[in-house]
Every structure is written in C-alpha cells, then in structure tokens.
Amino acid sequence: MNWSPFDPEVMTDPAKGHQYLLDECPVHHCDKFEPPFYTLSRYADVEYALRDIETFSSHFGQGPRFTEPAGMLCDPPQHTQYRKLIQPAFTPKAVAALRPLVVPLANRLIDDILAGEPEFDLHDDLAFPLPVIIIAGMLGVPSEDLEDFKRWSDMQVALMGSENPLQYVDEQTRFQTYMHTHMMRRRSQIESGAEVPEDLLTLVVGAKTDAGEYIPDGDALSMLNQLLVGGNETTTSLITNMIWRLLEVPSRWQEILDDESLIGAAVEESLRFDPPVLGLYRNATRDVDLHGEVIQKGSKVYINYAAANRDPRIFEKPDEFNLHRETKRHMAFGLGVHFCIGAPTARLEAEVALSLLRRRAPNLRLLGEGERIGPFFLWGRRKLPVTWG
Numbered sequence: 001m002n003w004s005p006f007d008p009e010v011m012t013d014p015a016k017g018h019q020y021l022l023d024e025c026p027v028h029h030c031d032k033f034e035p036p037f038y039t040l041s042r043y044a045d046v047e048y049a050l051r052d053i054e055t056f057s058s059h060f061g062q063g064p065r066f067t068e069p070a071g072m073l074c075d076p077p078q079h080t081q082y083r084k085l086i087q088p089a090f091t092p093k094a095v096a097a098l099r100p101l102v103v104p105l106a107n108r109l110i111d112d113i114l115a116g117e118p119e120f121d122l123h124d125d126l127a128f129p130l131p132v133i134i135i136a137g138m139l140g141v142p143s144e145d146l147e148d149f150k151r152w153s154d155m156q157v158a159l160m161g162s163e164n165p166l167q168y169v170d171e172q173t174r175f176q177t178y179m180h181t182h183m184m185r186r187r188s189q190i191e192s193g194a195e196v197p198e199d200l201l202t203l204v205v206g207a208k209t210d211a212g213e214y215i216p217d218g219d220a221l222s223m224l225n226q227l228l229v230g231g232n233e234t235t236t237s238l239i240t241n242m243i244w245r246l247l248e249v250p251s252r253w254q255e256i257l258d259d260e261s262l263i264g265a266a267v268e269e270s271l272r273f274d275p276p277v278l279g280l281y282r283n284a285t286r287d288v289d290l291h292g293e294v295i296q297k298g299s300k301v302y303i304n305y306a307a308a309n310r311d312p313r314i315f316e317k318p319d320e321f322n323l324h325r326e327t328k329r330h331m332a333f334g335l336g337v338h339f340c341i342g343a344p345t346a347r348l349e350a351e352v353a354l355s356l357l358r359r360r361a362p363n364l365r366l367l368g369e370g371e372r373i374g375p376f377f378l379w380g381r382r383k384l385p386v387t388w389g
C-alpha cells in the first residue's frame with residue numbers, strides 16, 4: 001500500500017492505513033514532501049521516540065520543515081527553563097480558577113444558540129469561541145481583537161504544515177507586529193511599577209534570565225505563538241470531534257443523557273479515537289536502526305499519535321469508539337518533557353461543553369458530517385451542522 005498522510009482518502013479518514021502502518025510498515029518513508037520524512041506508528045515506538053529526546057530531538061521544530069529553535073520549540077536545558085516560566089498558569093489551582101470563567105461563557109454561548117434557529121453550526125457557535133476567548137484572556141489579548149487572533153492562529157498552523165512558508169510572510173509580519181506591540185506595552189507597564197494581571201503575557205514578557213535580562217523577544221514571541229495555537233484550534237477540534245462521534249450513533253448520545261458520569265470517559269475516548277493533533281515531528285540526531293529500516297541521521301520523523309492510539313497491542317478493538325474502555329493511556333497530548341501543558345485546560349473546556357449541551361440541548365442531532373480542517377497533521381471539523389430542535 002502506498003500510504004501518505006496527504007492522500008485524499010487519508011485526509012478524509014486518517015484511520016485509513018493505520019493497520020498497514022502498524023502491521024506491515026512500522027517505519028515508513030514518505031518522499032511526497034520536501035524534506036522527505038519517516039513515520040513511526042506503533043505505540044511502543046512512539047513512546048520510545050518521545051522519551052529518547054537525545055536521539056529524537058525537537059531542536060529543529062515540531063513541524064515537517066526544519067525551523068530555527070526558539071522558545072519551547074527546542075530541547076532541554078532551554079526548554080526546561082522556558083516551560084518552568086509558564087507553569088504557574090497551568091497548576092491544578094490555576095486550572096480550577098478557570099472553571100468559573102469557562103462555565104458562564106459556555107452557558108452564554110448556549111443561550112445564544114437556543115435563542116436562535118434550531119439549526120446551527122457547532123463549530124462556529126460553540127467549539128470555536130469557547131477556547132479562543134479563554135486563551136485570549138490567559139494571554140491578555142483584548143476581546144475586540146478576537147477575529148484577528150483566530151485568523152492568525154489558523155495561519156500559524158497552515159504555515160507549519162506548508163511546503164511554501166513564503167506565501168504567509170505578509171500575514172506573519174502583521175501578527176508579529178501585533179504581538180510585539182502587545183508585549184512591549186505590557187513590559188513598560190511592568191517597568192513603571194503599574195499593577196499588571198498575573199496572566200501568561202506577564203509570565204513570559206516579565207521573566208528575566210539569571211543575568212537579570214529579559215528573555216530574548218524572539219523566544220517570548222515563539223512561546224506566545226505556541227500558546228495561541230496550542231490553546232485554540234486543538235481544543236475546538238476536541239469539542240467538534242467528540243460531539244460528532246457521540247451524535248453519529250444515537251445510542252451513544254443516549255448513553256451520555258442517561259449517565260452523566262460518562263462525560264470524562266467521552267472526552268478521553270474522543271482524544272484517543274480522534275486526536276486533534278494526529279502527529280508531530282522530531283529530528284533524528286543519529287542513524288536509528290528500527291524494525292530492519294534505518295532512519296537516517298538528520299531526517300524529520302513524524303510521530304504518529306493517531307496510529308499509536310489505534311494500536312491493538314495496547315487498546316482492545318481499537319477501531320471501536322467505546323465509552324467503557326479500561327486503558328486510558330492515549331497519546332493525544334504527547335508524552336515526556338513536551339507533554340501538553342494545556343491538557344487539563346482542554347479537558348475542562350470539553351467537559352463543560354459536553355455537560356452543558358447534555359443538560360440544555362438533550363435533543364441535539366447531527367445534520368451532516370461538516371468539513372475537515374485543513375492541515376494534514378491536525379484533525380477536527382471546521383463545520384459541524386447540528387440542530388437542537
């Protein structure tokens with residue numbers, strides 16, 4: 001089988017080809033992209049690659065192209081220092097403090113949905129605004145700039161997966177100018193001794209190195225950028241994917257209506273079955289001999305979380321969406337030093353969205369499959385037509 005993540009069939013259903021990759025081609029070489037890359041799919045190999053960061057480095061970025069190391073897109077020790085900077089915004093206490101913001105926001109969005117026509121788009125009216133408003137608040141971005149913010153987030157993702165980054169130069173410049181202005185404004189407030197919010201922006205732009213210097217602007221910008229993208233599109237996809245699968249089989253939705261305690265399981269099974277990030281890249285620092293193939297030193301390696309999540313060596317009947325699964329060790333948030341720092345935030349938003357829809361729109365029904373989002377390594381719906389009537 002000639003598998004490629006860009007194949008139209010695989011784009012429509014990324015699970016197509018998992019069995020081939022897992023059984024017959026655990027080290028795949030793809031030459032349909034520049035640079036060509038290898039793909040690792042088995043759970044054990046994905047785990048090995050994510051843990052052995054000396055062999056599988058993040059130094060030249062998480063995307064398919066080689067990029068300059070910056071912010072947290074690199075290896076320790078720089079990665080450790082920068083991750084520590086933003087950690088206070090992601091402690092269990094900080095995430096718990098978000099709940100009183102997430103619940104009323106989700107309720108307000110659902111109020112608007114129920115006040116309108118029964119047919120609505122779950123992406124546009126709930127799954128998109130909820131995470132973007134939350135992450136914008138965490139980054140101290142004014143709400144009137146939300147539309148720009150969303151456009152820039154989409155652009156960052158498209159840029160990451162593109163063979164031709166030059167086409168995004170103008171938009172990228174506008175984004176960087178905006179973020180730079182935003183950073184400088186906050187820094188001058190900090191310097192003047194004004195009271196500033198204890199948000200992610202303050203953590204990143206107010207931080208100083210051991211030498212008493214602010215961290216370089218390029219690193220600060222990279223971190224804010226990663227937080228913007230990380231906190232936005234992925235959580236939107238988690239919400240759309242989860243609701244899509246629950247409504248696809250009416251008995252599944254009925255199970256959720258009958259038993260509220262299944263909400264957490266629905267979020268985890270959605271993350272396993274339809275991970276919003278299908279895979280990300282590492283960079284091989286030496287030749288690696290695996291399953292009889294040699295991954296060449298200096299190559300890009302695609303770490304296929306989605307295939308690992310369907311590995312029958314770990315998950316019984318992996319292609320079944322099952323709300324009663326015992327094993328929860330999915331790879332949707334990665335593993336090891338780069339494990340998603342925003343995982344508890346994403347889980348909170350998805351659980352709140354499902355729990356409120358269950359209570360306030362129990363007759364929710366699917367009106368179609370909607371449309372897939374663009375980039376090949378991400379998986380979510382940018383349209384999901386539903387009705388509450």
Ligand code: HEM
Binds near residue numbers: 062
């Ligand atoms: C369902 C939603 C989400 C998914 C599927 C997801 C997925 C991931 C994955 C797979 C990684 C690992 C990257 C790697 O190994 O190179 C990661 C890292 C990261 N995520 Fe998330 N993420 C989600 C939500 C969030 C949220 C809500 C935030 C922030 C508010 C966030 C911020 C980050 C950051 C900053 C990193 C980099 C961590 C590091 O390198 O140490 N993510 N995410």
